[in-house]
Amino acid sequence: MRKLQVVIGVLVIAGFFAFQSLFIVQQTESAAILRFGAIQRIEKTAGLKFKLPIIEEIQRFDNRLLRIDVRIESMPDKDQQFLEIDAYVRYKILDPERFLLTLRDEITAQSRIGNIVISEIRRVVAANEQTTIIGGVPEKQVGGVTLVSAKTTEDGIPTREFITRQVLAGANAAVSSTDNNFGIVISDVRIKAADFPLSVEQSVYTRMRTERQVQAQKLRAEGEEENLTIRSLVDREITIIRATSEKEANELRGTGEAEAIKIFAAALEQDPEFYTFTRTLEAYKKTLPGTDTTVVLSSDSDLLKYLETPNPQNSLEK
Amino acid sequence: MKNKILSLFQQRPQQEIDLDEIFAKIKNTFSGGLNGLGGFNPRIGKFLIPLILIIFLVIWTATGLYRVEPSELAAEKLLGSFTNNLRGPGLHWFWPSPIGQVQKAVVTETKRLEVGFRTGPGGALQDVGEEALMITGDLNLIDIQLIVQYRIGDLGAYLYNVDDPGSPDRGIGEGFPDGLTLLDATEASLRQVVGQRSVDDVLTANKEAAQVATLIMLQDILDSYETGIEILEVRLQNVRPPDEVREDFDDVVRARVDKESVINSALAYQQDQLPKARGNAEKVTNAAQAYKEERILKATGEANYFNSLLEEYTKSKSVTRQRLYLEAMEEILPGVKKYVLDPENQGSLLQFLPLNESSSTGS
Numbered sequence: 282m283r284k285l286q287v288v289i290g291v292l293v294i295a296g297f298f299a300f301q302s303l304f305i306v307q308q309t310e311s312a313a314i315l316r317f318g319a320i321q322r323i324e325k326t327a328g329l330k331f332k333l334p335i336i337e338e339i340q341r342f343d344n345r346l347l348r349i350d351v352r353i354e355s356m357p358d359k360d361q362q363f364l365e366i367d368a369y370v371r372y373k374i375l376d377p378e379r380f381l382l383t384l385r386d387e388i389t390a391q392s393r394i395g396n397i398v399i400s401e402i403r404r405v406v407a408a409n410e411q412t413t414i415i416g417g418v419p420e421k422q423v424g425g426v427t428l429v430s431a432k433t434t435e436d437g438i439p440t441r442e443f444i445t446r447q448v449l450a451g452a453n454a455a456v457s458s459t460d461n462n463f464g465i466v467i468s469d470v471r472i473k474a475a476d477f478p479l480s481v482e483q484s485v486y487t488r489m490r491t492e493r494q495v496q497a498q499k500l501r502a503e504g505e506e507e508n509l510t511i512r513s514l515v516d517r518e519i520t521i522i523r524a525t526s527e528k529e530a531n532e533l534r535g536t537g538e539a540e541a542i543k544i545f546a547a548a549l550e551q552d553p554e555f556y557t558f559t560r561t562l563e564a565y566k567k568t569l570p571g572t573d574t575t576v577v578l579s580s581d582s583d584l585l586k587y588l589e590t591p592n593p594q595n596s597l598e599k
Numbered sequence: 600m601k602n603k604i605l606s607l608f609q610q611r612p613q614q615e616i617d618l619d620e621i622f623a624k625i626k627n628t629f630s631g632g633l634n635g636l637g638g639f640n641p642r643i644g645k646f647l648i649p650l651i652l653i654i655f656l657v658i659w660t661a662t663g664l665y666r667v668e669p670s671e672l673a674a675e676k677l678l679g680s681f682t683n684n685l686r687g688p689g690l691h692w693f694w695p696s697p698i699g700q701v702q703k704a705v706v707t708e709t710k711r712l713e714v715g716f717r718t719g720p721g722g723a724l725q726d727v728g729e730e731a732l733m734i735t736g737d738l739n740l741i742d743i744q745l746i747v748q749y750r751i752g753d754l755g756a757y758l759y760n761v762d763d764p765g766s767p768d769r770g771i772g773e774g775f776p777d778g779l780t781l782l783d784a785t786e787a788s789l790r791q792v793v794g795q796r797s798v799d800d801v802l803t804a805n806k807e808a809a810q811v812a813t814l815i816m817l818q819d820i821l822d823s824y825e826t827g828i829e830i831l832e833v834r835l836q837n838v839r840p841p842d843e844v845r846e847d848f849d850d851v852v853r854a855r856v857d858k859e860s861v862i863n864s865a866l867a868y869q870q871d872q873l874p875k876a877r878g879n880a881e882k883v884t885n886a887a888q889a890y891k892e893e894r895i896l897k898a899t900g901e902a903n904y905f906n907s908l909l910e911e912y913t914k915s916k917s918v919t920r921q922r923l924y925l926e927a928m929e930e931i932l933p934g935v936k937k938y939v940l941d942p943e944n945q946g947s948l949l950q951f952l953p954l955n956e957s958s959s960t961g962s
Contacts, residue, residue: 475734504862537893577940
């Protein structure tokens, strides 16, 4: 029994030392081994690691891509117009030793790196125009068609992307400068939002409103323009159609009359005297009856010459 | 038994606490075994310790069994280090805690991120104004609500590469990059893309192009972070001018409609009036044509009539002439007042006329 207890005792002590000297570094971590607060070595890979029991401590570091949400800052651009910039930073701890010495932990890192990035953004924003910060040229081709916007890099105006790269380069230079040397690398800085300050917003709305009003007015005027154009063209065409038809009608009537005259003349010229005679009789028939016409007839006229005698001398000689 | 193992596995405790617990367990087992049984029968006690150890080992090994659902993948970590092994659906075994660790995630499911609004419980939509409001390339403000559809493309990358505070409102825990990392990148992409376009482009004409551009930029950012997230779709769900100026934007739309309708009314006028005018023109020319035909026919008729008369007349001029004259007189004289005078008395014609009629017949 005593032997067993000794064995157990040894096992317990061995277990305690194993527990004190073995530790697991996770996939997402690296670990610094410190002896009395001084860094001995860095375990950068995941797995089971050893340290001296009791006298050595471990400090774990996240080796993933870390995130800093930079606070929203109002900053002036080149033309002293203010923009509210909301940005974020992604960084990685490259050298845990330096990180531990300079920043100690992620919370301190957030404010220190955040401040550096903000001042970089401030510097870059101050050097650029508002439209450059907001807009830019797409760097991609979509479906074979290059998307082009008003702002281009060709004549030296940087895009938003270009600006964030300037910020990134500047911030990386700052965090790795001999003064700082944080042991980190900033992988990315992105401007999430560049918004107008509240005070400017109202005047933007006013401008938008008037722009739209002009547009609406223009549309309506264009409509009226086209309306009047179409209608007057129609009226013009109608007038021409009417006039043409009248012209044709008159010509037709004229040729009709002419034809009629020609036909008459051709017929009548055969014996104008007979025509005069018959036509006069026709005229008598039409004009004389029906009215209170009084006709005075000579008793020796052709009609009445037989009234007194059946043989007047001058009747058939004609 | 199997179920029990599985349930044990599913409640895998944290590693370091686990070490303590196991240690305590071993100690308890030992001391319990010694005090409880050892005193009565040292022979049993001799075998008891290895037996307990073996049973413990068997149970511990059995807890390494785990099941992956058809929609899931599982990543295995050995002593904290990712083995690069991803297990598909089925029953698998891997070292139990504290040596091994298995992390499972649903990978076939299409997940969804909403920007500018949130779908609340029961499908109620809630606007998130500060997310939705952004500046366009022509310095207008616009409200955009956007949906990102994505899935986990690379589980290893998804689990181990990117730190993220998580997004509890969408049920995404700490350390998963589809939390704020995805939201950050989406906002940055969308606002850059919108900043490169005019307000009208985004509102109407080139919505599709903006979606594609946002998707490409977003995927690029996520790939550069090695998030393992695969973007399936970016959809501009609701693009509209802010409330403050909406009335004026709507008025532009109305003006466009007004323009169309006034042009249409002009076109209708055209369609109505031109055929009528052409019809009227036809009417006028037809009437003239009719007149012409009529005149010619009449003239021809009268000429023919005269010709006929003339033909007969020339045969017996005097008689016909006399006959025509007399016939005409027959026709005329019944309707008129007649006075017959002897030519010898012509000089005193006036005395026969009634004085009161002289004026009316004088002409």
